[in-house]
Amino acid sequence: MGAGLGEGEGEGAAVEEATGYEVGIVVPKLSRAAAAGGGEDCVARLVRELEGAGLLVERVRGVPAEFIKLAAPMGTLGRAAAEMQMKKLTYIGMELQFEWDQVAAFVRQPDGSLFSWRERYCCFRYLIYGIVNKTNSEITLKFDHKEFHWKQNESLLTRLESEGVVKLVFPLHDEIKRKQLLRNWALNWLDFTWQPIDEIYSYFGTKIATYFAFLGMYTRWLFFPAVFGLATQLIDFGSLQWLVLPAFFIFVISWAVFFLQFWKRKNSALLARWGINCSLSEYKNMGNELGSLGDSLTVEEKKFGDVSAEKRNLQRNEWFGVLLRIRNNAIIVLAIICLQLPFELAYAHLYEITETEVMRYLLTAIYLVAIQYYTRIGGKVSVNLIKYENNQGEESSSASLVYKVFGLYFMQSYIGLFYHASLYRDILALRKVLIQRLIVLENLIENSIPYLKYSYKKYIAVHKKKHEKESPSGKSVRLSTRVEKEYLKPSYTASIGAELEDGLFDDFLELTLQFGMIMMFACAFPLIFCFAALNNATEIRADALKLLVMLKRPVPRAAATIGAWLNIFQFLVVMAICTNCLLLVCLYDAEGNWRIEPGLAAILIMEHALLLIKFGFSHFVPEEPAWVKANRVRYVAQAQTVCSKQLLKSISKLDAKLD
Numbered sequence: 286m287g288a289g290l291g292e293g294e295g296e297g298a299a300v301e302e303a304t305g306y307e308v309g310i311v312v313p314k315l316s317r318a319a320a321a322g323g324g325e326d327c328v329a330r331l332v333r334e335l336e337g338a339g340l341l342v343e344r345v346r347g348v349p350a351e352f353i354k355l356a357a358p359m360g361t362l363g364r365a366a367a368e369m370q371m372k373k374l375t376y377i378g379m380e381l382q383f384e385w386d387q388v389a390a391f392v393r394q395p396d397g398s399l400f401s402w403r404e405r406y407c408c409f410r411y412l413i414y415g416i417v418n419k420t421n422s423e424i425t426l427k428f429d430h431k432e433f434h435w436k437q438n439e440s441l442l443t444r445l446e447s448e449g450v451v452k453l454v455f456p457l458h459d460e461i462k463r464k465q466l467l468r469n470w471a472l473n474w475l476d477f478t479w480q481p482i483d484e485i486y487s488y489f490g491t492k493i494a495t496y497f498a499f500l501g502m503y504t505r506w507l508f509f510p511a512v513f514g515l516a517t518q519l520i521d522f523g524s525l526q527w528l529v530l531p532a533f534f535i536f537v538i539s540w541a542v543f544f545l546q547f548w549k550r551k552n553s554a555l556l557a558r559w560g561i562n563c564s565l566s567e568y569k570n571m572g573n574e575l576g577s578l579g580d581s582l583t584v585e586e587k588k589f590g591d592v593s594a595e596k597r598n599l600q601r602n603e604w605f606g607v608l609l610r611i612r613n614n615a616i617i618v619l620a621i622i623c624l625q626l627p628f629e630l631a632y633a634h635l636y637e638i639t640e641t642e643v644m645r646y647l648l649t650a651i652y653l654v655a656i657q658y659y660t661r662i663g664g665k666v667s668v669n670l671i672k673y674e675n676n677q678g679e680e681s682s683s684a685s686l687v688y689k690v691f692g693l694y695f696m697q698s699y700i701g702l703f704y705h706a707s708l709y710r711d712i713l714a715l716r717k718v719l720i721q722r723l724i725v726l727e728n729l730i731e732n733s734i735p736y737l738k739y740s741y742k743k744y745i746a747v748h749k750k751k752h753e754k755e756s757p758s759g760k761s762v763r764l765s766t767r768v769e770k771e772y773l774k775p776s777y778t779a780s781i782g783a784e785l786e787d788g789l790f791d792d793f794l795e796l797t798l799q800f801g802m803i804m805m806f807a808c809a810f811p812l813i814f815c816f817a818a819l820n821n822a823t824e825i826r827a828d829a830l831k832l833l834v835m836l837k838r839p840v841p842r843a844a845a846t847i848g849a850w851l852n853i854f855q856f857l858v859v860m861a862i863c864t865n866c867l868l869l870v871c872l873y874d875a876e877g878n879w880r881i882e883p884g885l886a887a888i889l890i891m892e893h894a895l896l897l898i899k900f901g902f903s904h905f906v907p908e909e910p911a912w913v914k915a916n917r918v919r920y921v922a923q924a925q926t927v928c929s930k931q932l933l934k935s936i937s938k939l940d941a942k943l944d
Contacts, residue, residue: 305459306343306354308409309768311452312445314351315429327426327433327450328353334416334441339364347769350452354768355409362400363388365408373404374560378920379927392560395483401559403490403841406456413454416441456838458771462488463833471829477822478505486559489832490841496789497825498555499548499847500796504821506544510537511818514811530808534865537807538895541858545851546906552846553909557916561845606674610685613670617663617689621696625659629700637714656697661780663693684849687790691797691853698798702806703864716810719802777832777839787839792828793850800854804861808868862895 312328332353335342339361345352363385366373372380374392383391394401400408417438418424424435428450435444445451466488470481478501486494513536517529632652639645667689671682702718779790799820803813832839907914 305461306341306356306457306768307405307459308355308413308454309457309772310353310355310413310442310454311350311772312353312450313429313452314346327428327445330426331416331441331445331451335413338412338416340412345766345768347766347772349769349773352766352768352772354457355413357405357409357412359399360385361412362405362408365411366400366404369407369411371404371407377923377927378916379924394487395559396487398487401490401841402487403843406841410454414440414442453772455772455776456840457768458833458838459488460767466829467833471826471833474826478825480825482555483558486555489839491559491561492787492789492842492844493832493839494559495552495555495844495847496792497828498551500821500825500828502548502551503544503796503800504818504825506540506547507814507818507821510540510807510811511814514807514814517811530811530869533811534808534869535895535898537804537865538858538862539898541804541854541861542899543906545854545858546908548851549908550906550910553913556845557913609674613667613674613685614689616670617667617692620663620666621692625663625693625696626700628655628659629696633700660690660693660697664690664780667693680844680848687793687849687853690790691794694794694798695801699801699805702802712809715806719806719810719813720816771837774835774837777836787842788836793847797850797853797857801857801860804857805864806868807861808865858899859896862899 310331312331315326315328328351332342332344335353335355339358341356341358343354343356345354363383366383367385371383373383375381375390376392381390388399391399393399417440418435420437423437425432426435426444428448431448433444433448435441442451442454462484466481466484470485473479480497480501482494482498482501485497510533513533517533522529632648635648636645639648667686670689671685674682674685702715777788779788799817803817806813909917
């Protein structure tokens with residue numbers, strides 16, 4: 286069954302094919318007796334309403350449940366985008382409200398499609414959740430001998446979810462594109478760092494594509510310090526050996542500063558290529574402001590008194606939000622100092638005084654179990670604290686969560702390393718711990734968990750089907766359709782919960798912890814960059830396989846940059862300057878190359894020089910390419926012209942009304 290393509294798409298609109306089946310709805314299977322009973326059940330009513338909304342519908346009866354697969358003609362999505370008042374980038378650089386009869390004015394995606402994956406998914410949700418009871422009375426619905434009422438102006442899907450009829454609404458993989466990405470990306474080992482970023486963006490959305498673009502660039506740039514670090518271990522520099530580590534230290538800090546600056550350039554270029562208008566924030570909301578200009582000018586009560594009161598309310602809410610964030614951050618800091626710090630120091634001390642390796646492994650196993658439990662609790666507490674903060678939007682809440690959770694993991698990941706480096710000055714033990722933290726087997730474990738979860742759910746579903754009364758005895762039961770296999774796969778969610786973040790939270794957290802590890806202890810073990818480069822080369826393919834094979838297709842999220850994670854990377858560069866200066870003092874003092882007093886003085890001079898380099902080099906590399914800046918300047922000029930004309934028209938209309 287299915288709905289036909291929309292007709293009369295509007296003037297200038299291109300006739301396009303329908304999308305593939307991109308959204309699935311999961312409902313319980315009706316027993317044959319219930320299905321044969323009289324009356325129309327609520328699932329059949331849902332299917333009819335979905336078809337009436339212009340969607341293409343296919344019902345699939347699987348082993349664990351029944352599935353409703355949805356596709357949409359482009360005209361249906363276009364009209365939904367117009368009804369949603371979706372903002373899209375135009376060819377003059379302004380984001381304007383989408384109009385289906387003005388399709389030619391809007392920028393298309395790199396693959397030629399009109400809407401991005403995130404925009405299409407938003408349209409799908411608008412259509413399916415926008416099915417409401419428009420009659421003048423309640424409608425009685427039935428499902429498996431159960432009756433309930435669909436109230437006036439109530440969303441049908443929301444009602445079915447509350448009644449337990451609809452179990453899940455989730456994005457579906459496109460098999461053709463998925464297999465193409467598997468072949469060209471996840472299983473392509475010829476170039477360890479090359480990735481089809483535009484195809485990833487078209488399939489997964491901006492946030493995931495930005496993560497893989499950052500991971501690929503980071504991995505490529507790691508080869509420079511990796512080669513330098515390998516040279517420090519293989520080449521005998523003779524009388525200049527004492528200068529090798531300070532030179533390596535200066536190189537690494539300069540490398541990190543330039544890497545982050547060039548990433549900003551790459552990020553701005555990607556956004557420009559994808560048609561995401563992030564740089565034009567100075568007039569991004571100008572359309573909304575001008576749209577309400579006429580009304581605001583005609584209302585005399587809002588001239589002075591209300592404006593002053595609104596200003597006071599905004600200032601009060603702003604500072605109240607700041608105080609809430611300070612309170613919550615103080616709670617996290619106190620928890621780290623009073624609970625986590627003593628626990629971490631106790632483990633590091635016991636590990637150092639334990640003599641047998643067996644006891645050390647046992648101690649480490651107990652520590653890992655305990656600390657994972659503690660950090661998970663800390664993450665849940667952070668999520669709950671953020672709910673009481675006065676954050677402006679999802680992006681601000683996500684940034685606050687990133688800072689809080691990273692503080693917990695920062696203490697967990699680095700306190701033992703600081704302990705070995707500063708208190709005991711045991712460089713060999715420090716190198717051993719660093720190697721253990723960067724073992725590539727972590728990727729194998731990371732991908733094994735989703736596969737084990739999927740295998741367990743598959744076994745439960747098949748086992749349950751075999752014991753059903755209606756199942757023919759002796760007949761093998763297996764999952765025969767792709768949609769039911771996708772349904773049983775785990776979702777791409779963060780370990781601290783899916784309220785604010787998806788699985789990229791854990792992936793970025795892993796990257797930042799690795800970056801801090803290789804930067805802050807670079808002088809103690811220059812070869813650490815080789816281990817990091819090898820780990821990341823496998824991480825790219827492992828994460829790609831995880832998204833394409835092991836997990837459901839992620840729900841697309843809006844994110845134009847890596848957000849708060851960039852601030853953490855920059856913070857870790859500053860921390861690396863301090864920790865490596867301390868390491869140089871410990872190393873050279875232990876080897877007797879200089880006494881602590883002149884050595885400390887030299888290190889302090891180097892520290893201040895590197896801080897100047899860090900903040901000075903940041904201004905040498907522009908944050909956006911020249912062509913992006915030129916386009917932005919041209920777009921601003923065009924936008925100012927359009928807005929000026931609209932403003933003059935509004936003023937003229939106001940004068941006409943006053944006359």
